[in-house]
Amino acid sequence: xxxxxxxxxxxxxxxxxxxxxxxxxxxxxxxxxxxxxxxxxxxxxxxxxxxxxxxxxxxxxxxxxxxxxxxxxxxxxxxxxxxxxxxxxxxxxxxxxxxxxxxxxxxxxxxxxxxxxxxxxxxxxxxxxxxxxxxxxxxxxxxxxxxxxxxxxxxxxxxxxxxxxxxxxxxxxxxxxxxxxxxxxxxxxxxxxxxxxxxxxxxxxxxxxxxxxxxxxxxxxxxxxxxxxxxxxxxxxxxxxxxxxxxxxxxxxxxxxxxxxxxxxxxxxxxxxxxxxxxxxxxxxxxxxxxxxxxxxxxxxxxxxxxxxxxxxxxxxxxxxxxxxxxxxxxxxxxxxxxxxxxxxxxxxxxxxxxxxxxxxxxxxxxxxxxxxxxxxxxxxxxxxxxxxxxxxxxxxxxxxxxxxxxxxxxxxxxxxxxxxxxxxxxxxxxxxxxxxxxxxxxxxxxxxxxxxxxxxxxxxxxxxxxxxxxxxxxxxxxxxxxxxxxxxxxxxxxxxxxxxxxxxxxxxxxxxxxxxxxxxxxxxxxxxxxxxxxxxxxxxxxxxxxxxxxxxxxxxxxxxxxxxxxxxxxxxxxxxxxxxxxxxxxxxxxxxxxxxxxxxxxxxxxxxxxxxxxxxxxxxxxxxxxxxxxxxxxxxxx
RNA sequence: GCCAAUGUAGCUCAGCUGGUAGAGCAGCUGAUUUGUAAUCAGCCGGCCGGGGGUUCAAGUCCCUCCAUUGGCUCCA
Numbered sequence: 001x002x003x004x005x006x007x008x009x010x011x012x013x014x015x016x017x018x019x020x021x022x023x024x025x026x027x028x029x030x031x032x033x034x035x036x037x038x039x040x041x042x043x044x045x046x047x048x049x050x051x052x053x054x055x056x057x058x059x060x061x062x063x064x065x066x067x068x069x070x071x072x073x074x075x076x077x078x079x080x081x082x083x084x085x086x087x088x089x090x091x092x093x094x095x096x097x098x099x100x101x102x103x104x105x106x107x108x109x110x111x112x113x114x115x116x117x118x119x120x121x122x123x124x125x126x127x128x129x130x131x132x133x134x135x136x137x138x139x140x141x142x143x144x145x146x147x148x149x150x151x152x153x154x155x156x157x158x159x160x161x162x163x164x165x166x167x168x169x170x171x172x173x174x175x176x177x178x179x180x181x182x183x184x185x186x187x188x189x190x191x192x193x194x195x196x197x198x199x200x201x202x203x204x205x206x207x208x209x210x211x212x213x214x215x216x217x218x219x220x221x222x223x224x225x226x227x228x229x230x231x232x233x234x235x236x237x238x239x240x241x242x243x244x245x246x247x248x249x250x251x252x253x254x255x256x257x258x259x260x261x262x263x264x265x266x267x268x269x270x271x272x273x274x275x276x277x278x279x280x281x282x283x284x285x286x287x288x289x290x291x292x293x294x295x296x297x298x299x300x301x302x303x304x305x306x307x308x309x310x311x312x313x314x315x316x317x318x319x320x321x322x323x324x325x326x327x328x329x330x331x332x333x334x335x336x337x338x339x340x341x342x343x344x345x346x347x348x349x350x351x352x353x354x355x356x357x358x359x360x361x362x363x364x365x366x367x368x369x370x371x372x373x374x375x376x377x378x379x380x381x382x383x384x385x386x387x388x389x390x391x392x393x394x395x396x397x398x399x400x401x402x403x404x405x406x407x408x409x410x411x412x413x414x415x416x417x418x419x420x421x422x423x424x425x426x427x428x429x430x431x432x433x434x435x436x437x438x439x440x441x442x443x444x445x446x447x448x449x450x451x452x453x454x455x456x457x458x459x460x461x462x463x464x465x466x467x468x469x470x471x472x473x474x475x476x477x478x479x480x481x482x483x484x485x486x487x488x489x490x491x492x493x494x495x496x497x498x499x500x501x502x503x504x505x506x507x508x509x510x511x512x513x514x515x516x517x518x519x520x521x522x523x524x525x526x527x528x529x530x531x532x533x534x535x536x537x538x539x540x541x542x543x544x545x546x547x548x549x550x551x552x553x554x555x556x557x558x559x560x561x562x563x564x565x566x567x568x569x570x571x572x573x574x575x576x577x578x579x580x581x582x583x584x585x586x587x588x589x590x591x592x593x594x595x596x597x598x599x600x601x602x603x604x605x606x607x608x609x610x611x612x613x614x615x616x617x618x619x620x621x622x623x624x625x626x627x628x629x630x631x632x633x634x635x636x637x638x639x
Numbered sequence: 640g641c642c643a644a645u646g647u648a649g650c651u652c653a654g655c656u657g658g659u660a661g662a663g664c665a666g667c668u669g670a671u672u673u674g675u676a677a678u679c680a681g682c683c684g685g686c687c688g689g690g691g692g693u694u695c696a697a698g699u700c701c702c703u704c705c706a707u708u709g710g711c712u713c714c715a
Binding site for chain 2: 103201204207257261313316370371378467552554586592602606
């Protein structure tokens with residue numbers, strides 16, 4: 001007998017060799033039907049693998065993310081089986097589960113697989129799933145595994161097997177489809193009831209752009225047809241929040257083929273929004289002891305040779321600008337740090353002046369690959385809410401903490417509470433990719449780790465994601481479709497002070513090297529506004545929104561009164577306009593609702609008589625009559 | 640940059656196997672002076688993304704460039 005401990009802490013005895021599925025059946029048939037996989041001592045595995053010794057057991061169902069992962073991974077196999085049946089001779093790369101569904105990388109050889117094919121594959125998958133095929137696990141030797149795929153002619157699987165250790169290799173078979181896979185999988189295909197293949201895309205084999213481009217097929221499956229419908233509806237909803245769509249509708253920004261790809265043009269509404277954001281940040285930063293500067297949009301090539309950026313990024317940047325005079329070369333600035341280093345350098349500094357915090361809304365230009373461009377979130381010209389802090393190494397941690405607090409504060413003021421912070425460290429295997437001494441790197445990495453702990457920030461850590469000059473902390477948020485974007489960033493840099501030979505005079509009357517922190521709470525105005533649009537669905541906070549109210553006169557007869565209301569509200573610092581078209585009230589309301597203007601003030605005969613306005617809130621409807629000053633207070637109290 | 644798809648009026652889209660472009664909304668004009676999500680009528684509007692080719696004839700077929708979309712790679 002063995003002891004099995006359940007998540008609620010109870011321990012029960014079972015026969016040695018019992019499977020999680022049998023245990024589930026002992027509890028209830030209903031549970032057994034829903035079990036997708038099992039956690040045995042913290043490891044997710046097939047529900048059909050016998051348990052041989054005392055263990056902690058969790059039974060995973062659709063409700064658990066582990067259960068979903070198993071389900072989708074098995075769905076990927078089902079898709080591969082369907083593909084193999086429909087397109088014999090194709091080769092397979094990898095086919096994992098992902099956050100929402102799964103994909104499989106396939107080499108179709110000469111066949112051109114298109115979207116038209118997806119329906120057929122979906123149908124085949126359903127047909128196969130209905131057969132209730134078991135997922136059969138087989139342990140195989142490395143040699144047998146290699147022989148199998150050599151015979152099949154699948155060089156991708158062979159390459160994968162070569163990296164595995166003998167004795168750790170398992171195959172899973174569904175129907176006639178055999179795949180190299182460590183599992184876990186569902187007991188059988190029966191729970192897969194609804195299938196949707198979402199799209200196809202190219203993906204390099206093993207993520208290497210020098211290797212073959214395979215066809216990646218993305219799909220998602222559900223245990224109930226209703227769940228699939230709900231998911232597809234959710235995707236539709238998310239599309240409505242897309243900042244590219246809303247940005248056009250609300251006339252915030254535009255792009256022009258003639259101006260160039262990835263070069264956003266801010267329209268009047270968007271400019272109002274952005275200016276307010278900048279004002280907000282300037283104020284916060286002034287309070288935090290920053291000084292504001294303005295530097296040119298270009299700099300001599302030599303500046304970037306000094307900084308090291310030219311060597312690292314020069315070949316795939318916008319190329320140098322040549323002047324009529326021989327030998328003069330300028331670069332559009334891809335970052336502001338070298339300029340700020342020169343500002344620090346322009347006069348000697350005492351330790352008493354440090355830390356010096358130099359801030360700038362610095363517009364920079366980076367030649368992103370054409371396929372990377374994406375609305376406002378990935379562009380070629382953008383404005384960073386940048387600042388560089390020059391401090392002593394003793395001050396580093398406190399400064400880092402202060403930046404963390406500032407970043408958290410401004411993000412929360414804008415309604416971002418769901419973000420993750422990622423600590424990006426050096427890849428310890430590839431130290432030569434980075435500049436700077438081991439000692440400095442370790443010090444900087446430790447400062448970040450300590451500071452995030454101290455403010456209680458939840459973090460993930462990624463090795464090898466650091467910038468070449470130092471470790472960093474990035475704030476990541478998701479867009480409407482769940483794609484993750486980096487917003488704010490804080491980076492420690494020991495390198496530029498060295499390269500620019502920056503120094504300050506210490507209390508010991510000796511020269512010392514300052515440490516530099518690069519930081520941008522929003523990252524860039526463009527990306528931030530893009531993500532903000534998606535989060536707010538275009539309904540911006542009152543303090544930020546370009547237009548807070550619109551006055552809708554019932555007819556032309558009340559235009560004079562409307563103007564009076566407008567002037568009075570403007571004098572109280574509110575922003576708004578009058579819809580003076582000769583249209584029905586219903587029409588004006590509809591148009592104003594669609595522009596997501598927070599308040600509508602309807603004025604007609606009754607309002608003129610009482611010297612009031614009828615207030616309608618966007619998305620909610622009529623909220624009653626108010627005196628004009630009352631409305632002004634009502635708004636101002638919400639700011 | 641790579642794989643794939645797309646590009647027709649300001650916007651959303653129609654245009655079958657090649658035969659010289661169509662709707663709704665927006666805009667303009669007129670009528671209506673309107674009370675909480677679309678008043679009615681008329682009119683205007685297109686080098687069918689750019690260039691090249693095949694053809695008697697190209698929005699439709701081919702090539703190429705540009706842009707967009709979904710991924711991959713990249714992201715100082």
